[in-house]
Amino acid sequence: MSKVLVSDPIDQAGIDILSQVATVDVKTGLKPAELVAIIGEYDALMIRSGTRVTEEIIEAGTQLKIIGRAGVGVDNVDVPTATRKGIVVVNSPEGNTIAAAEHTLAMMLSLSRHIPDANASLKKGEWDRKTFVGAEIYKKTLGVVGLGKIGSHVAHVAKAMGMKLLAYDPFISTERAEQIGCQLVDLDLLFQQADYITLHIPKTPETTNLINAKTLGKMKPTTRIINCARGGIIDELALADAIKNGKIAGAALDVFQSEPLGDSPLRSLGKEIILTPHLGASTTEAQVNVSIDVAEQIRDVLLGLPARSAVNIPGLGPDIIEELKPYMQLAETLGNLVGQLAGGRIETLNVKLQGDLATNKSQPLVVAALKGLLYQALRERVNYVNATIEAKERGIRVIETRDASARDYAGSLHLEATGTLGTHSVTGALLGEKEIHLTDVDGFPINVPPSKYMLFTLHRDMPGIIGKLGSLLGSFNVNIASMQVGRKIVRGDAVMALSIDDPLPDGILEEIKQVSGIRDAYTVTL
Numbered sequence: 430m431s432k433v434l435v436s437d438p439i440d441q442a443g444i445d446i447l448s449q450v451a452t453v454d455v456k457t458g459l460k461p462a463e464l465v466a467i468i469g470e471y472d473a474l475m476i477r478s479g480t481r482v483t484e485e486i487i488e489a490g491t492q493l494k495i496i497g498r499a500g501v502g503v504d505n506v507d508v509p510t511a512t513r514k515g516i517v518v519v520n521s522p523e524g525n526t527i528a529a530a531e532h533t534l535a536m537m538l539s540l541s542r543h544i545p546d547a548n549a550s551l552k553k554g555e556w557d558r559k560t561f562v563g564a565e566i567y568k569k570t571l572g573v574v575g576l577g578k579i580g581s582h583v584a585h586v587a588k589a590m591g592m593k594l595l596a597y598d599p600f601i602s603t604e605r606a607e608q609i610g611c612q613l614v615d616l617d618l619l620f621q622q623a624d625y626i627t628l629h630i631p632k633t634p635e636t637t638n639l640i641n642a643k644t645l646g647k648m649k650p651t652t653r654i655i656n657c658a659r660g661g662i663i664d665e666l667a668l669a670d671a672i673k674n675g676k677i678a679g680a681a682l683d684v685f686q687s688e689p690l691g692d693s694p695l696r697s698l699g700k701e702i703i704l705t706p707h708l709g710a711s712t713t714e715a716q717v718n719v720s721i722d723v724a725e726q727i728r729d730v731l732l733g734l735p736a737r738s739a740v741n742i743p744g745l746g747p748d749i750i751e752e753l754k755p756y757m758q759l760a761e762t763l764g765n766l767v768g769q770l771a772g773g774r775i776e777t778l779n780v781k782l783q784g785d786l787a788t789n790k791s792q793p794l795v796v797a798a799l800k801g802l803l804y805q806a807l808r809e810r811v812n813y814v815n816a817t818i819e820a821k822e823r824g825i826r827v828i829e830t831r832d833a834s835a836r837d838y839a840g841s842l843h844l845e846a847t848g849t850l851g852t853h854s855v856t857g858a859l860l861g862e863k864e865i866h867l868t869d870v871d872g873f874p875i876n877v878p879p880s881k882y883m884l885f886t887l888h889r890d891m892p893g894i895i896g897k898l899g900s901l902l903g904s905f906n907v908n909i910a911s912m913q914v915g916r917k918i919v920r921g922d923a924v925m926a927l928s929i930d931d932p933l934p935d936g937i938l939e940e941i942k943q944v945s946g947i948r949d950a951y952t953v954t955l
């Protein structure tokens with residue numbers, strides 16, 4: 430049974446899902462060295478933001494197949510190293526969107542009305558109404574930096590509360606911004622005009638210290654900043670300075686450059702600043718959502734299925750994965766088959782996406798075909814994550830073509846592999862939406878479901894061949910489960926596809942090739 434380590438507190442719902450397929454150990458608060466010492470035993474690691482999954486931990490995780498982040502940000506995971514090692518990294522892109530957006534809105538209102546300090550004052554026995562005069566957000570301008578999932582929800586609610594919305598996000602269209610009720614502007618204008626600035630961007634080299642002494646200098650003395658995205662996007666010393674010197678009115682921060690927050694000038698500021706210990710995703714609902722979302726993906730990967738929200742598998746979004754799931758298996762099977770037919774070192778793989786598959790959305794099928802192609806060489810070490818890198822490193826040229834007019838089946842996939850020993854091709858489609866069928870081998874039409882052990886022959890279509898082959902296999906005690914001949918013209922060349930119950934015994938393939946009329950023979954294990 431697989432083993433999963435859960436190294437941060439996660440909701441029980443996820444643990445219940447994982448327990449159906451794996452032994453689950455929950456060990457929270459481990460020091461990095463302790464994690465390095467035990468990670469080698471585990472097939473999967475599930476974390477929140479508390480565990481830093483460094484290169485050292487990934488290298489020590491020799492059995493790891495998947496790292497699941499129960500949340501959005503994967504900046505605590507060394508994703509490039511995981512990718513290089515073929516480890517899938519998944520997250521829960523939407524499970525805590527509402528929680529983080531509502532925390533942002535709560536921070537904005539609390540900051541405007543000094544609620545934390547007013548509450549603390551009253552609890553100390555005071556009745557101070559003068560100190561805590563606030564500001565309204567109605568008709569004020571909110572500048573949203575990052576109009577993704579969380580930023581959009583914040584904008585939507587803020588709009589309903591009567592705020593004017595500006596947004597900066599270089600990756601979204603004006604139309605999308607307008608749909609949400611935001612005016613897209615450049616960052617300088619947003620800094621100059623916004624009364625409230627809320628950050629909803631990832632931490633990247635471009636966004637690190639985006640809010641610094643210089644950009645703070647562009648803001649109004651009444652501006653308040655909210656950061657429920659990532660620490661490090663704000664230069665904390667510059668922010669503390671700007672608040673202390675009245676350059677801006679205040680800030681509410683849920684995330685910090687270094688967490689937990691240590692000694693910091695932010696702590697000594699008064700009611701102008703609100704600090705929460707990374708609570709954006711901390712609602713019961715969000716924790717159930719992310720725990721289930723990520724546990725289901727870990728379960729799927731441990732069962733050999735693709736994950737719907739892998740961050741290091743290009744093109745495999747959740748909606749696409751659902752649609753393509755049965756075709757991924759088809760692509761892998763065909764890749765594996767054509768690789769074995771071609772044998773030797775493969776130099777080129779031509780992938781033709783046909784019929785309904787001839788769309789950009791089908792690109793993951795190319796990755797799946799490569800995974801199948803490399804299976805004989807790499808076995809379990811190849812997966813959707815590293816298949817493209819592994820193919821590149823082996824110098825395999827991948828040519829991708831699309832033919833929407835191919836209509837024999839709703840969608841079919843044609844692979845042609847050229848290697849040091851020659852060129853072979855296979856085509857396959859799904860019957861009844863799930864059942865894989867081979868529909869063509871080396872240009873000869875057939876219609877057989879693939880089986881674990883198969884034998885293919887290229888022969889002359891003439892009387893007696895099938896009988897001779899059957900007798901030969903019988904003499905080696907090989908049982909034929911099914912057999913089909915594909916030919917283009919009567920008594921011309923033909924292909925025979927046989928499903929057999931066991932692998933061919935050593936030496937028999939050479940004897941098959943000696944049968945008069947048989948030009949070539951190939952055995953494959955799928």
Ligand SMILES: NC(=O)C1=CN([C@@H]2O[C@H](COP(=O)(O)OP(=O)(O)OC[C@H]3O[C@@H](n4cnc5c(N)ncnc54)[C@H](O)[C@@H]3O)[C@@H](O)[C@H]2O)C=CC1
Nearest residue numbers: 502529575576577578579598600629630631657658709710
């Ligand atoms: N405080 C907490 O507990 C939580 C924090 N987060 C953080 O919130 C942030 C936003 O999350 P989502 O909305 O789910 O992500 P998202 O991916 O839906 O949205 C991010 C947006 O930022 C934009 N963006 C990227 N680089 C940018 C740049 N240089 N300038 C302006 N815009 C840029 C993208 O185009 C995208 O629209 C992330 O950093 C995430 O880690 C998420 C959940 C909980």
Ligand SMILES: O=C(O)CCC(=O)C(=O)O
Nearest residue numbers: 477478500501502710711
């Ligand atoms: O796990 C958490 O509570 C943090 C959530 C978060 O920051 C994220 O999902 O990006």
